[in-house]
Structure formats: structure tokens, C-alpha cells
Amino acid sequence: MELTNRKKKILRAIVEIYIATAEPVGSKAVAQQANLDISTATIRNEMADLTELGYLEQPHTSAGRVPSPVGYRLYVNELMGEHQLTMQETQRINEALNLKMEELDRVIDRAGKVLSQISDYPVFTMAAPKKRITVKRFDLLMVEENAFIAVVMTDNSIVKNKLVRMPDQLSDTQLQLLSTVLNSSFVGLTLEEMEQTLDQMETRSAPGAFQLISLVVQFAMEVLKEQSGQTVHTAGITHLLEHPEYHSLDKAKPLMNYLSDGQEGTKLPVTLSADQNMNILIGPENVNEALKDTSVVMASYDIGDNMRGVIGVVGPTRMDYAKVTARLSYFADSLTRMFGKGELPPGEDEE
Amino acid sequence: MELTNRKKKILRAIVEIYIATAEPVGSKAVAQQANLDISTATIRNEMADLTELGYLEQPHTSAGRVPSPVGYRLYVNELMGEHQLTMQETQRINEALNLKMEELDRVIDRAGKVLSQISDYPVFTMAAPKKRITVKRFDLLMVEENAFIAVVMTDNSIVKNKLVRMPDQLSDTQLQLLSTVLNSSFVGLTLEEMEQTLDQMETRSAPGAFQLISLVVQFAMEVLKEQSGQTVHTAGITHLLEHPEYHSLDKAKPLMNYLSDGQEGTKLPVTLSADQNMNILIGPENVNEALKDTSVVMASYDIGDNMRGVIGVVGPTRMDYAKVTARLSYFADSLTRMFGKGELPPGEDEE
DNA sequence: TTTAGCACTCCATATCCCTGAGTGCTAAAG
DNA sequence: CTTTAGCACTCAGGGATATGGAGTGCTAAA
Numbered sequence: 001m002e003l004t005n006r007k008k009k010i011l012r013a014i015v016e017i018y019i020a021t022a023e024p025v026g027s028k029a030v031a032q033q034a035n036l037d038i039s040t041a042t043i044r045n046e047m048a049d050l051t052e053l054g055y056l057e058q059p060h061t062s063a064g065r066v067p068s069p070v071g072y073r074l075y076v077n078e079l080m081g082e083h084q085l086t087m088q089e090t091q092r093i094n095e096a097l098n099l100k101m102e103e104l105d106r107v108i109d110r111a112g113k114v115l116s117q118i119s120d121y122p123v124f125t126m127a128a129p130k131k132r133i134t135v136k137r138f139d140l141l142m143v144e145e146n147a148f149i150a151v152v153m154t155d156n157s158i159v160k161n162k163l164v165r166m167p168d169q170l171s172d173t174q175l176q177l178l179s180t181v182l183n184s185s186f187v188g189l190t191l192e193e194m195e196q197t198l199d200q201m202e203t204r205s206a207p208g209a210f211q212l213i214s215l216v217v218q219f220a221m222e223v224l225k226e227q228s229g230q231t232v233h234t235a236g237i238t239h240l241l242e243h244p245e246y247h248s249l250d251k252a253k254p255l256m257n258y259l260s261d262g263q264e265g266t267k268l269p270v271t272l273s274a275d276q277n278m279n280i281l282i283g284p285e286n287v288n289e290a291l292k293d294t295s296v297v298m299a300s301y302d303i304g305d306n307m308r309g310v311i312g313v314v315g316p317t318r319m320d321y322a323k324v325t326a327r328l329s330y331f332a333d334s335l336t337r338m339f340g341k342g343e344l345p346p347g348e349d350e351e
Numbered sequence: 352m353e354l355t356n357r358k359k360k361i362l363r364a365i366v367e368i369y370i371a372t373a374e375p376v377g378s379k380a381v382a383q384q385a386n387l388d389i390s391t392a393t394i395r396n397e398m399a400d401l402t403e404l405g406y407l408e409q410p411h412t413s414a415g416r417v418p419s420p421v422g423y424r425l426y427v428n429e430l431m432g433e434h435q436l437t438m439q440e441t442q443r444i445n446e447a448l449n450l451k452m453e454e455l456d457r458v459i460d461r462a463g464k465v466l467s468q469i470s471d472y473p474v475f476t477m478a479a480p481k482k483r484i485t486v487k488r489f490d491l492l493m494v495e496e497n498a499f500i501a502v503v504m505t506d507n508s509i510v511k512n513k514l515v516r517m518p519d520q521l522s523d524t525q526l527q528l529l530s531t532v533l534n535s536s537f538v539g540l541t542l543e544e545m546e547q548t549l550d551q552m553e554t555r556s557a558p559g560a561f562q563l564i565s566l567v568v569q570f571a572m573e574v575l576k577e578q579s580g581q582t583v584h585t586a587g588i589t590h591l592l593e594h595p596e597y598h599s600l601d602k603a604k605p606l607m608n609y610l611s612d613g614q615e616g617t618k619l620p621v622t623l624s625a626d627q628n629m630n631i632l633i634g635p636e637n638v639n640e641a642l643k644d645t646s647v648v649m650a651s652y653d654i655g656d657n658m659r660g661v662i663g664v665v666g667p668t669r670m671d672y673a674k675v676t677a678r679l680s681y682f683a684d685s686l687t688r689m690f691g692k693g694e695l696p697p698g699e700d701e702e
Numbered sequence: 703t704t705t706a707g708c709a710c711t712c713c714a715t716a717t718c719c720c721t722g723a724g725t726g727c728t729a730a731a732g
Numbered sequence: 733c734t735t736t737a738g739c740a741c742t743c744a745g746g747g748a749t750a751t752g753g754a755g756t757g758c759t760a761a762a
Contacts, residue, residue: 024755026754026755026756027755027756028754028755038704038705039704039705039706040705040755041704041705041706041707041757042703042704042705044755044756044757045703045704045757047756048756048757058756059713060711060712060713061710061711061712061755061756061757062710062711062712062713062754062755062756062757063711063712063713063754063755063756064754064755064756137494139492139500141490141492141502143488143504149490149502149504149510151492151500151502151512153494153500153514157514159500159512159513159514160512161502161510161511161512162510163504163508163510236611237588237589237611238588238604238607238608238611241600241603241604241607242604247600249592249598249600252592253589253592253593256589256592257589260587260588260589375724377723377724377725378724378725379723379724389735389736390735390736390737391724391736392735392736392737392738393734393735393736395724395725395726396726396734396735398725399725399726409725410744411742411743411744412724412725412726412741412742412743413723413724413725413726413741413742413743413744414723414724414725414742414743414744415723415724415725703762704761704762705760705761705762706759706760706761706762707758707759707760707761708757708758708759709756709757709758709759710755710756710757710758711754711755711756711757712753712754712755712756713752713753713754713755714751714752714753714754715750715751715752715753716749716750716751716752717748717749717750717751718747718748718749718750719746719747719748719749720745720746720747720748721744721745721746721747722743722744722745723742723743723744724741724742724743725740725741725742725743726739726740726741726742727738727739727740727741728737728738728739728740729736729737729738730735730736730737730738731734731735731736731737732733732734732735732736
């Protein structure tokens, strides 16, 4: 049996009707929607074929048909049309991203919220550096005779600081010396290298001095760790409840828990190879158990030259893929464009 | 009619049974639980009285009784026993709070998460300064010939920094001058005073210099605003779904939305006068419409001398008040103790 | 190959009934 | 005067049973 053009048209119609209604689609509905001049009986025959081919499923005898994951896959690969964004939507997106003064994290967070609002699905966001980050420079600022501020700037222009409290007093010159040591020995090192260098230093330094060095370096290492950690944020989880497939709590709860736990521990499938910038995972294509009945649409964007982010939408397999991908790719493009502007990567602000 | 001791005992029993079962309580159940040697008939009479007095409600004729908000109020005010925390729980709390290296925000966030886990209810947290914050000092650090880092330290020892990019080059001496101006004119001012001073300065300064000053001061004002803004965080919203009263989505959705929106815009009822450190709002005592069928238990804690935080639990009016208040007050005490240790307020780290 | 027609299937919904828990009242007992 | 046993009454919840309608598959004719 062959997948004729007419069969494809019917499949497309079924997917789109099902996306809109969330209910099994019968031959009559297809006849109305797809303006093929064909009787319901013919459509029934075709539908029977499509079922046999594995593109459709039947919840029970004498119910309409529902697209199978394979059916969705064919749909997003071949059949899906481009979806247009309304003026209102593009405007909303642009507004959300045009908050220049804000920090990187905030922008990404906000982007997630807005995307969630206009798509009516939960959204997750993530940003990860493309390469190992190192410290670019250290600065130390005296504030009282027994406290100073350590300022650490990384090579992706993130600046962080920490107030350090000391057991005993320190002169300006001592502080300057400390600064020299830090800048000469720890700049340009990766996390592991810093740890190593610190270990070596321990044996051949005065214990007092070493303690201070250690404090600052440890802090710098925290910063690096935090920056390279792929923290996933989620937004709009409650949108799940708007979709009929999650009206039963048994379905909704595990997924909601999964998504909200996701904030710590990166369990989300942020698998997006470097070359592709849009990926759709349909139902069982998701490795994770909690996502078996769920689809994930995700896109990547670049943050300057050093970082890469992923932003994705989570929803039922019956998701409006056309709409979602349109919004998502617009979003990802906007983010890339926005972060690409400055010569320096994002870190316009600290965070 | 009078509220005899026996009536109180019966009321207490009813509240506790209802808290445990979430179903209307009949006279038989009361007879078993409260070991008053009294027949069900007598209890029925008493229950009728309690209903008339407004402490109980009847969903429909011939159903058991359910405590009214007034009934809960009496219960938490007078009848409720002390609840003990298990070893495991105290240990868990202590572990969660003992992450010294972390930032203030993180600790509070984490506290919310843990409290949510051990109480099975959603939790919100908030921290607000007791008085107006001002900037304690400015520092400027040259990084490239056309960029510097501005470091702002507030009088509650929060340190924040920002990378400032300039149109044209700046010498070290110019930077020093800028620093002097900032430190002499803007230290110790509140948000409004800073704005005023900045306005005055505009007329009588060189435009180029003013632009730079303005940039830094504007950033400082952002910091102050952010610090005084009472940002509310929530955790464990999905716990709502575990409780029968939110098994219907109609009930769950509005509340969940309310709580997750709450992250921006402080709409939560963080009304806690300075003298009280624990407050319980039962059902209709909540002003907000979305919380009409919901109870809020909250406690305050001190962050050093300058800030005050609120941490609270949200749940159905049928909430295990004894258990929740026990955990909550332990938490609040621990937080106060923890933040009280250092001589300086929290800002050990920037954020 | 398409289509009309028809019998059949099965879900969803409404209806009914029944059971059991719980009440309120009354009258007797303490 | 208070407590208690007894009894009739109420009502929500659940199961069983109809009913309607949407949809299918098949057959036979166009």
C-alpha cells in the first residue's frame, strides 16, 4: 500500500482537526475541513489504510481516529504549513526582549514567561557556555580594616563579587600583594587547573596568606562552576492544566512535578547538536519516562560567541506544532540577534 | 448558650478528624476519637449547639459536620496542641540552612523548598528591609580603555556590580575623579534623594561627565529599588494537587495561577505587624478573592538588624495547623538564628 | 474506484434506584 | 435537668440500566 498524495492530505487534516479539538476525528469532519471533493465513505477507506500504515490510531472500534506519534512525525516533517505570527505577538516578544538594562538571567527568564503566555504551554530555558570559562581578572577593594570585596571577572564578561571577612587586619600593601598573586597565578585557568594550582601553592606559602588566597580562589571557582552549570528554568507550568489531556490529575501531577523539579538537576532532554537549531521530540521519542506522552519542541540560540542557549516548549503530543515552531523560531532568532549586537557577550551586567 | 468545656473538646476532635480525613465528621467518629464517655446522641446534641453557635457547618442535611472558619480560628487560638518535629525533620531543616557559602536569596529559596517538602503545602518567601537602604560606597575598576566595572555597596552590605561601556576613552585620573564625585555626593542618600541630586547636578555639570555619573547612579538606584522591592518567591505549588480540595481543576487552577504569578507583583498578604511573629489567616479572613477558601500560615524572621523576612505556607482551610505552625516556627527561628550570627547582616556574598 | 446505504459497535449521558451514613426528634431513664 | 436509646427521615454517592449519537466497516451498485 502506498502513501498517496490524497492520504497525506487526509492525514494532515486529521492532525489539524485533532490539534484543535482534542477529540478523535471522524470521517465527516475530515470531509468538511479538507476540501477534497470526496465522500465520507472514501475517506473512511483511506483512513482505514492510514491506520494500517501506522499513522493513525483508534481509541476503540467505532470512534474516530487519532494521529499516532509516527503520524505526528510525518506531519511535522512534511505536511505542516508555516504559521504566521500576528503583529500583536511579534510586538509582545520584542517588548519582552528589549529590556536592555537587565541581566542575562532575567532576560532569559522573561523570554520563557512570554513564550509560555503566547503559546499556552510550559516553557523551559537553559544557557550553557560553549567552552570552558576562565577568570579574566581579580580585583580587591578594601572596605574596612578587616573586610574587603573580591571582584571576579570571567572571560565571558560575567562579573561577580563577594564580601570577604578576615580574622585580622590587612594593610593596603598586603592587599595589593594578594591581588598580584591572584592575577599572576590564577587568571586564564579552568576550574580544574585552579584547583591544582591552589593545591600546589598550599605547601609553599605562608599559612596566613594562603588562607586568604584560598578564600578568593574558592569563590572564583564557585563562580565558574555556577556559570558552566546548565541550570534549567521553567515557566508557566500551570498552563498544562488548560489542556484536556491533563484534566485528569493522574496525568498532570507527574509531569508538573517533573518540570518543577527540573529547576535543579538538569534532567530535561536538552539534546540539540551544534548544527541543528530546532528539534521536535514526539511522545515516545522522549527517552524520559515522564515525557512519554508529551512532546517537546526546542530551539537553540547563541549568546555572543561563547554561550549557547536552549529554549523549549513542553506540551501534549497533540500540540499545535505549526504555531509553536513559528513562535519558537522567532524567539530564538530574536534572542540570537539581541545577544549578538554588543561586541562583548552578554555580561553587560553582573548577575 | 454557652461554650462549655465539653463542647470545646468535641470541636477539637472534629477539627482534627476533619484535618486527617477531609470528609465531614459524624457523631460516631467523634465518639470514638474523643474519649469522653458519652453517647453519640449526646454528641449530636452538642454538635447541633456548636452549629448554631457558628463553629461548625453542615454541607447538607444529614451529612456530618465540617468546621467553619470561626471554628478553625477557635481551634488555632485555644484548642490546638503543640506538635513535635521528628528528629529527621529537624535534621533536614538544619542541613538545608547550613550552606554557608550561599547567597541570601538562595538560602531563602532553599528554605522555602524544604519547608514545602516537609509540610506538603506550597510555600512563599519574602524579604524586605526594615528601613530605607542607602549606598555606602562606590568603587570603579578600569578593565579596558573604554570599559569599567562599577561596584556599589549598600548599607546593608549587599554588593552589586555592573560592567559599564563608554563611548570614548577615559584616563585613570578621570575615573578617580568620577569616583570622588560619586562618593562625596551620593553616599547615604535614599532612592528619592539620589534622584533629586542627580537632577540638580545635570544643570551644572559638563554633559560628558554627567552622562557617566548618571549611568552609575542609575545603576545604584536599580540596586536600591531591587533591594527594597519585596520580591515574593514561591515553591512547591504542585503540592496543592495532593489535597482533595484541589482535585477539581476549577479550584486548583485559579489558586495555582495566583501563586505562580505572585512571583512578580507582590500580591500576597504579607501583613505581619512588627510585634507578632506568627500569623494565621483562615479562609475568608484573607482579603484576596483567590484565597477565600484557603488558609495562610506565616512567620517572620530577622535577617541581621536591617531586614525582615516572611515565610509562609498556603493550603486549604482544612490544614494541619498544629503541624504546620510547629515546622514554620522552627524554620523562622532557625533562619533568625542563622542570619543573626555574623556581625554584619547577610550580604556575605553579593547576589 | 467511488459512493450510498445499512447494520453494528461502543462511548457518553441521563435516569433511576438503592444503600448507608448521619441527622433531629421524642420519650424514657438516670 | 441531662443523658440516652430508638426511630423515622434525608440525602449524597454509586452502581445498574436505558438511550442517543457518532462513527465504523462492509456490501452492492454506479
